Amino acid sequence: MSVERSICPDIYHPAVARDGLLTRLRIPGGVLNEFQCLAIAQLLESTGLEYLQVTNRANLQLRGLAQDLAPDLLTRLADCGLAAIDPAVDGIRNMMLSPTTGFDAQELIDVRPLAEAWYEYLTHHPELGVLSTKFSVGVDGGGTVGIIDRPNDITLLAVSDNGFSLHLGIGERGDAPVPVGVRLTLAECLPMLVAIAQSYRQGIELLGGDARRKPRLRDVVRHWGLTGFSEIVQRELAGSRRFIFKNLAPDRESYGENGDRHLGVHQQSQTGFYYLGIVLPLGRWTIDQIEGLGKIAARYGSGHIRLTPWQNIIVPDINERDLARVQELITDLGLVQTANHPSSLLRACAGATGCQFAATDTQADAIDLANYLAAKFSLDRPLNIHFSGCDKSCAQHDRADITLWGHQPNPEQSGSYRLSIAGLTAEAEQESSDILPPERVPIAIGQLIDTYHDHRLNPQESFRAFTSRQSLAQLQQILHAV
Numbered sequence: 417m418s419v420e421r422s423i424c425p426d427i428y429h430p431a432v433a434r435d436g437l438l439t440r441l442r443i444p445g446g447v448l449n450e451f452q453c454l455a456i457a458q459l460l461e462s463t464g465l466e467y468l469q470v471t472n473r474a475n476l477q478l479r480g481l482a483q484d485l486a487p488d489l490l491t492r493l494a495d496c497g498l499a500a501i502d503p504a505v506d507g508i509r510n511m512m513l514s515p516t517t518g519f520d521a522q523e524l525i526d527v528r529p530l531a532e533a534w535y536e537y538l539t540h541h542p543e544l545g546v547l548s549t550k551f552s553v554g555v556d557g558g559g560t561v562g563i564i565d566r567p568n569d570i571t572l573l574a575v576s577d578n579g580f581s582l583h584l585g586i587g588e589r590g591d592a593p594v595p596v597g598v599r600l601t602l603a604e605c606l607p608m609l610v611a612i613a614q615s616y617r618q619g620i621e622l623l624g625g626d627a628r629r630k631p632r633l634r635d636v637v638r639h640w641g642l643t644g645f646s647e648i649v650q651r652e653l654a655g656s657r658r659f660i661f662k663n664l665a666p667d668r669e670s671y672g673e674n675g676d677r678h679l680g681v682h683q684q685s686q687t688g689f690y691y692l693g694i695v696l697p698l699g700r701w702t703i704d705q706i707e708g709l710g711k712i713a714a715r716y717g718s719g720h721i722r723l724t725p726w727q728n729i730i731v732p733d734i735n736e737r738d739l740a741r742v743q744e745l746i747t748d749l750g751l752v753q754t755a756n757h758p759s760s761l762l763r764a765c766a767g768a769t770g771c772q773f774a775a776t777d778t779q780a781d782a783i784d785l786a787n788y789l790a791a792k793f794s795l796d797r798p799l800n801i802h803f804s805g806c807d808k809s810c811a812q813h814d815r816a817d818i819t820l821w822g823h824q825p826n827p828e829q830s831g832s833y834r835l836s837i838a839g840l841t842a843e844a845e846q847e848s849s850d851i852l853p854p855e856r857v858p859i860a861i862g863q864l865i866d867t868y869h870d871h872r873l874n875p876q877e878s879f880r881a882f883t884s885r886q887s888l889a890q891l892q893q894i895l896h897a898v
């Protein structure tokens with residue numbers, strides 16, 4: 417098989433990274449069954465890798481491969497639904513669902529059938545293989561754990577028990593999609609997805625671009641204008657009622673913070689059943705843990721697990737009587753189930769081992785920090801910390817409580833971090849851009865947390881609320897006291 421290198425790989429087309437080949441398994445809807453877990457564990461064993469990573473698109477990523485995956489391995493993955501049968505469309509099997517759809521106690525619509533219908537359509541339309549492999553569709557069932565704030569190209573948000581609001585990712589890179597003033601019934605959703613995808617394909621054919629960098633949906637919409645794009649979509653929808661896209665301001669207040677809502681034990685919509693949200697530090701999932709969670713899902717659940725866009729795992733459908741036992745088994749796998757653990761809301765991009773733009777080894781530095789904090793602190797509230805190897809912020813575009821940006825003024829100097837603390841004004845943040853060598857990061861952040869614990873107004877005051885009460889001078893004093 418000829419291998420075309422891409423900057424956004426799929427399982428048939430790995431990309432070259434600093435640490436070897438990088439490839440991704442697109443998991444439609446983030447749903448895996450016990451047999452797929454077994455196949456993934458076997459895949460890891462055959463490649464000699466110790467772990468893979470759940471990505472912030474709820475897909476799976478393998479880094480540091482010595483060579484392309486063998487054809488028989490690819491066939492096995494396709495046979496169990498972990499790769500497209502047609503390599504042309506593997507890269508666009510990128511559908512993100514609310515990870516609790518089907519059992520979320522607040523959900524308006526179970527969106528899994530829509531995801532299956534979309535995947536079925538993709539499977540039979542290889543012409544859509546020309547779309548960017550970053551093209552992504554999200555469907556949010558309107559429940560407690562939403563994905564409307566995730567940066568998808570298209571998101572359908574359930575707003576009633578038979579109605580969706582259409583959102584398009586036409587802002588800047590990393591922005592959440594915005595509503596375009598279109599309400600759809602459930603029956604209208606698939607035709608609309610098809611019409612947008614086919615219109616996007618026409619735009620790609622017009623604008624060109626090579627296999628490595630294809631225009632994104634937002635580029636096509638900018639080329640035609642939202643009204644012009646809307647007209648082309650309408651032509652694709654021949655015979656349907658009329659829709660006109662308008663760029664509306666998103667109601668960001670309603671998006672909320674979803675990153676930790678799924679962690680821990682939660683009651684399902686089905687009486688007597690629970691789901692467990694489990695933390696994977698930096699999304700890392702080892703062979704033992706993959707096999708172990710697959711077995712737990714088969715023995716105590718419905719045989720399925722869910723990947724989340726926050727790089728974690730959910731095991732659903734656990735009967736109340738088995739909860740304690742399942743929690744024990746998960747702990748035995750070395751996994752935690754609380755948002756208050758230092759690993760829970762830690763994010764890091766590929767960093768120096770995987771990315772040519774990185775000034776620092778973000779993954780190793782993040783693990784060092786998590787280990788330091790876990791040994792020294794017992795957090796009673798979640799703390800969101802983000803390591804980025806440069807200012808592109810691939811791992812997390814939304815604001816963290818603490819963000820560390822890799823910084824290397826010239827190649828002779830080793831990389832260090834600029835530290836940014838949420839709660840400060842943009843101006844103050846600029847001024848507070850302290851430079852920390854990686855080895856000082858754990859102590860400096862530990863000092864910040866110590867001060868927060870000692871001086872917050874009450875145990876309910878968040879880190880962000882606390883820091884917004886501090887002056888810049890006070891925060892700098894804390895950092896320089898170490």
Ligand code: SF4
Nearest residue numbers: 765771774805806810
């Ligand atoms: S944030 Fe920068 S260093 Fe990190 S993966 Fe993205 S481009 Fe590379």
